[in-house]
Amino acid sequence: MSKLKINGKMLLNIGFQQGPVISVAITVIEQHFKHHSQEEAEELLKKILADPAAYVDDAIVGKIAEKLIKAAPAKEIALRETPVAYAIFGSNYIEEGALRQMNNAVRLPVAVAGSLMPDAHQGYGLPIGGVLAADNAVIPYGVGVDIGCRMCLSILDLPVHSLTAHEGQYKRELMDFTVFGAGGEWKKREADPVLERSEFNDIPFLRHLFDKASRQLGTSGSGNHFVEWGIVEITAAQNEWNLAPGNYVALLSHSGSRGLGAQIAGHYTQVAKELCPLPQEAKHLAYLDLDTEAGQEYWLAMNLAGDYASACHHHIHKRLIKAMGATMLARVENHHNFAWKEIHEGKEVIVHRKGATPAGKGMLGIIPGSMTAPGFIVRGKGEVSSLQSASHGAGRLMSRTKAIQSITNSELTKVLQEHGVTLIGGGLDEAPAAYKDINTVMAAQTDLVEVVGRFLPKMVRMADGGPRED
Structure with missing residues (x-):
């Protein structure tokens, strides 16, 4: 008898539609039919799919039938006529596409408040640099594909x-102890508490992602993800680490939740679109009510992906710090591409920061520039109009396609030499000229954050091209 293997791909192949029914079907079959053959299980599922009404009263498979019946196309949800007002920071250099996307977002029925950061540019759903507070709902594309994409800075005792x-x-150590790109895996599997999380067993969709997550732990993505050595300038005499003002060697990384996060985003975005059909111009902003099973599943999966992203950074830093024989003096880190439960005007809301840095009062964060421009260690001021947020970087000035068409290899080489930066990997789509001026962006958010220190990149490793997200 062949081993029973039930997963989303198999269910889609026999005619199931993407949605909550996938998770329910996997759970029911695995719990009650694990001793059946693959053929028997598939035949049963095909019968339920063909006539769900005939099985709705069944004590076991009735759950599958109910989900199939409920999966009938939902009525399109109208956007509100009067949008929620939102603050814009750096409005003079935010592209029209980002404004258009934000204008759609604040017309969602669940929208409570919003803001747009000075590095904003067009993305999918919520613009990159967009912040949106929603009432008891989470928007998968308001979080983004690379869930929990993160900055992590370690300040070291090296001269x-x-x-x-x-x-x-x-x-050499940067080359030996990092892995980049879509599908990239570390040479051996590392142990980590995040891999012991119950969500990998409790949520059927996540079960088949465990192996991928285990293999990719401690690796970095493609696109604008990087690991780099550089110099931190601590400018504040009073700082959280009691470090004397001056220069320090530091390690800075930017990456997210790898294939785990990408697949979670893709699955639950599709679920949201089926449960929450919106007009064409807002279809990527489909949301999940947190009082529903699908909403709770996504919330748990999103938080797992965020913790996984953090673990990836910590493994990278641990390997490199050990290889250099260094001791860590301080660390600063923060998510972007995430959603948080926060209080706004006395009410709990879900704050989505897609490409935006949390900047609550006293909260530390990192806002990078480009491979030659400085990044900044910042302390949040808790500005209410920005939903206690700041930019997550300089923001793109050119699309990747335009950058590749407009910038030459010789131009990139020249600017790297002028700034004394060594680049390993990377490409023209990540050239400094493809980004806004980080100093201009920082000047537009002085009400949002104060600068504690600067990071100057000196040796940068990125993926050798490839797709934007894995």
Whole structure:
């Protein structure tokens, strides 16, 4: 007898539609029919699919039948006529596409408040740099594909002159202890508490993602993801780490939840679109009510992906710090591409920050520039009009396609040499000229954050091209 293997792909192949019924069917079959053959299970599922009404009273498979009956196309949900007002920071250099997307977002029936950061540009659903507070609902594309994409900065006790005196060692360790790109896996599986989380068993959709998550733990994505050595300038005499003002060697990384997060985003976005059909111009903003099973599943899966992203950074930093024989003096890290439960005007709301940095009062974060421009360690001011948020970087000035068409390899080489930066991997789509001026962006958000220190990149590793997200 062949081993019973029930997954979403198999169910889609026999005619099931993407949606909550997939998770229910997997759970029911695995719990009650695990001793049946693959053929028997598939035949039963085909019969239920063909006539769900005939099985709705069945004590076991009735759950599947109910989901199939409820999966009939829902009536389109209208957008509100009067949009929620929202604040814009750096309005003079935010593209029209981002404004149009934000204008759609604040017309959602669940929209409570919004804001647009100075690095904003067009994305899918909520614009990158968009912040939206919703009433008891979560928007998968308001979070983004790379769930929990994150910054992590470790300040080390290495002498600054070692970056040039031992450049070869820094480069070798950066090459040996990082892996980039779609499908990239670390050479051996690492143990981590995040892999022991119950969600991998409790949520049927996540079960088949465990192996991928285990293999990709401690690796980085493609696109604008990086790991880099550089110099931190601590400018504030009073800081959270009691470090003397001055220069320090630091390790900075930017990456997210890898294939785990991408598949969670894709699955629950499709579920949301089926449960919450919106007009064409807002279809990518489909949301899940947190009082529903699908909404709770996504919320748990999103938080798992965020914690997984954090674990990836910590493994990368641990390997590199150990390889360099260094000691960590301080660390700053923060998510973007995430949703949080927060209080706004006395009411709990779900705040989506898609490409935006949390900037609650006293909260530390990192806002990077580009591979040659400085990044900034910042302390949030808790500005209410921004929903206590700030930009997550400089923001794109050019699309990837336009950057590749407009920037030459010689131009990129020249600007790297002028700034004394060594680049490993990367491409023209990530060239500094493809990004807004980080100093202009920072000047537009002085009401949102104060600068505690600066990070100057010196050796940057990125993926060798490839797709934007994995």
